[in-house]
Amino acid sequence: MPQKTSGGGSRLRGLGVVVGIAIAGAAIFALTHALKHVNYDEVLAIVARTDIRVLVLALMLVVFSYGSLTIYDLLALRTIGRTDVPYRIAALASFTSYPIAHGVGAVALVSPVIRYRIYASNGLGALDVANICFLTGLTFWLGNLTALGLSLFYEPATIGLVDYLPPQVNRVLAAAVLLGVAGFLVWSWRAPRRLGTRKWPVRLPSGPMVLLQIVLGIFDLGAAALAMYVLIPAGMNIDIFRLTAVFIAATLLGFASHAPAGLGVFDAAILLGLGGEDQEPLIAALLMFRFLYHFLPFVIALSLFGGVEAWRGLRRKR
Secondary structure: OHHHHHHHHHHHHHHHHHHHHHHHHHHHHHHHHHOOOOOHHHHHHHHHHOOHHHHHHHHHHHHHHHHHHHHHHHHHHHHOOOOOOOHHHHHHHHHHHHHHHHHHOOHHHHHHHHHHHHHHHHOOOHHHHHHHHHHHHHHHHHHHHHHHHHHHHHOOOOOHHHHOOOHHHHHHHHHHHHHHHHHHHHHHHHOOOEEEOOOOEEEOOOHHHHHHHHHHHHHHHHHHHHHHHHHOOHHHOOOHHHHHHHHHHHHHHHHHHOOHHHOOHHHHHHHHHHOOOOOHHHHHHHHHHHHHHHHHHHHHHHHHHHHHHHHHHHHHHO
16 A cells, blocks of 8 residues: 555656656747747847836735735644744744745755754754645645636636636636635634544644635735736736736746746746737836745745854854
8 A cells, every 4th residue: 555655646746746747848838939020129228227216115015925824824833832932932933944945946855954953953853844834835825726616607708818617617617616616614613623544644624724824815816916916017907817817827827837936937927918019018027026026925935044054053063
């Protein structure tokens, strides 16, 4: 039996790699085609003309998004019964792990390592960190799937250029996603639930906590999508529901590709889903969003984590 399980796990990992490569390859092809006739001088001119107040508003929304991410860890800690760990530690673990792991394109590998380095000094072991990573991932997926389902149900044609499916099929898929989330909410509300094995038991959040996870996930995603939305010139006439659906699809495809910060994949999905004949304003918005949401937090998180490690090393020497 262990050999079968190991073989099945290897096949799933291999399939994930193949899917990721296929998504990245398709994105590179689409992005190359989309950027073929772009006037880069115009792109830079649009960035230079952007009102500083718009940039400040987008930056505030990015701060709200990352702030809500810190609550992911706090909820996970409360779910596993570690109420003794203060919020500042949860915030430090969340803010350092997510931007760095996403920035290097290895979330499943890097995020647990960084979280362990932060949480170990507060008495959490590897099993606790694994549970936290699972529960924060659950919050992310619940929020993303709910927001995607609501957006697609309201505007089913929004991602037709990304998934090449007719609006009726997208609406059916949206309804299925929403029913799945609702079913999980009802299932978790009726009684305390657990997953995993005897060696790795995972306590799932209660119904009210699941509902809070969904709201928090939608808030996180909504703040990030709004940051992108305010950076897009008003003349492009892109409504918020269309942007949200395309933004979520682009985010999920970026995660599936395992590319650093979804580089190329996220951008191709945005350009396909939102772009038209005039690509320069959208590319300018993408560049500004990339800087505010990915590059800046990555640099800050890397500096913060490096500072914490250096400080601990200095304490050990003393």
